[in-house]
C-alpha cells in the first residue's frame with residue numbers, strides 16, 4: 001500500500017493516512033473485501049506509531065468504509081462496490097457525521113465479536129456466557145409444533161400485551177414466590193432478554209451526567225449501556241464477599257447516584273456472591289440514602305454448593321430493589337425472554353418505554369417459556385444443569401491445577417458460569433489474547449468488565465459452554481499461551497488476531 005506522508009502539513013498524520021486509504025477505496029484500487037495491512041505492519045512501514053494507524057482505521061470504520069472482524073482483519077466493506085463504480089465517490093455519506101453521541105459512545109463491538117468467535121469450529125470457547133449444547137432442554141420442546149400450529153397458533157403468533165402474556169406473568173410470579181419474592185403478576189414485566197431491562201432502566205432513570213454506581217468488575221453490556229446513556233459511572237471494588245459496602249458508603253457521602261447496579265449472586269464475571277451481612281448492609285444503606293438498587297440475577301438458581309443466599313429483593317421491605325432475571329441461562333438464550341419485577345409505578349414506566357422499543361417480547365418465545373413453566377419441568381432441569389456445571393467447573397479447575405502456571409490464580413465459584421483468573425505478573429492481555437486465539441482458545445479479557453483500562457491482568461473463563469472433553473484441551477492451550485507470553489517477556493511479535501480490535 002503506497003501512502004505518502006507530509007510531515008510538514010497541518011493535517012494530522014492519521015487523517016492523511018485515512019484520506020489516502022479512503023481515496024484508494026473510492027477509486028476502486030482497494031476492492032471490496034480487501035484486507036488492510038495490520039496496524040503494526042503499516043505503522044512500521046510508515047515510521048509512525050501504531051496508535052496513529054489505529055486512529056486512521058477507526059476513522060475509516062466510523063465512515064462506514066471498513067469493518068474489523070476477529071480473525072479476518074480490517075476489511076473494505078462490500079456494499080461500496082456499486083457506489084464506487086457509478087457515482088462521484090465523494091458523495092458517499094460520511095456516516096459518522098450522522099450518528100449521534102449516543103452511537104459514538106456505544107462503539108465497542110465486544111459482544112458481537114464474542115458471538116462470532118463462539119461459532120468458529122477451530123476455537124474452544126471459554127468466552128461465551130451460554131449453556132452447553134448437551135445440557136439444553138431440547139426434550140421440553142417436543143410436541144410443540146403440533147400445539148403451536150394446530151391448537152394455539154391464533155394465540156401464540158399474534159400480539160401480546162406489552163407487559164407480556166398474562167399466563168406467563170402469572171407463572172413468573174409463582175416462580176418468584178419459589179425464589180422467596182412475593183410479587184403479583186401485575187408487578188412482572190416480560191422483557192426481550194434481561195439485557196433489555198438494563199437498557200430500559202438506563203432510559204427510564206439516566207439523564208446525561210447522572211451518577212450510577214456499579215461493581216468492579218461488572219457485566220460489560222451494563223457498563224456499555226450506562227456509558228452510552230451518558231452516565232457518570234463510579235465503580236466499587238468487589239472482594240471475596242462481594243461489593244465493598246464501606247467504600248460504597250464513602251462514595252454515597254459525596255454523590256447522589258440514580259441507582260446502584262449489582263449482580264449479587266455468582267457474579268458475572270467474578271463468580272463471587274455477596275455475603276448475607278453485606279446484602280443487609282447494602283439494603284440498609286440504600287434506604288438511608290434513598291438510592292434505588294438494580295439487582296441483576298441471571299445466575300442465582302445455579303447453586304452447586306453452599307447455603308442459599310436471599311436475593312436483595314427478598315430482603316427489601318420498602319420497594320427500593322428492582323429485580324431482573326432471565327430464561328437465557330436456564331432455558332435457551334436465543335429465545336430472548338427475561339423479566340423484571342418491581343413496584344407497579346416502576347413497571348408502568350418501563351412498560352411505556354418498552355412499548356416504544358419493541359411493542360412486546362416475541363410472542364412465540366413467550367409461549368414457549370410459558371409452556372415450559374406450566375409443564376413443571378424447570379426445577380428438575382435446574383437440578384440437572386447444576387450437577388453438570390459443577391462437574392465442568394471441577395474439570396476446569398483440575399486442568400488448571402495439573403502442571404500449573406506459576407502465578408496464575410483463580411477462584412472456585414459456588415455456582416454460576418464463570419471462573420475469574422488473575423494472570424501472572426507481566427502477561428498483558430493484549431499479547432495473550434492473540435496467542436490464545438492462534439492456539440484455538442478464546443476467553444474474555446478482564447478489562448472488558450472494568451472501567452478505564454483496569455482489569456488488564458484478569459481473564460474470565462466460562463465452563464458451561466464447552467463440551468466436557470474440550471475443557472482440558474482448552475486449558476492446556478491457554479496455559480501454553482500464557483507460558484509463551486511469559487517466556488517472551490510480553491514483547492512477542494503480535495499475531496494477526498491481536499492486531500484487530502480483539503476480544504477473543
Ligand SMILES: Cc1ncc(COP(=O)(O)O)c(C=O)c1O
Nearest residue numbers: 129193194195219268326328338
Ligand atoms: C449479569 C448479566 N445480566 C444480564 C445478562 C443478559 O441476559 P439476557 O440474555 O437475558 O439478555 C447477562 C448475560 O450474560 C448477564 O451475565
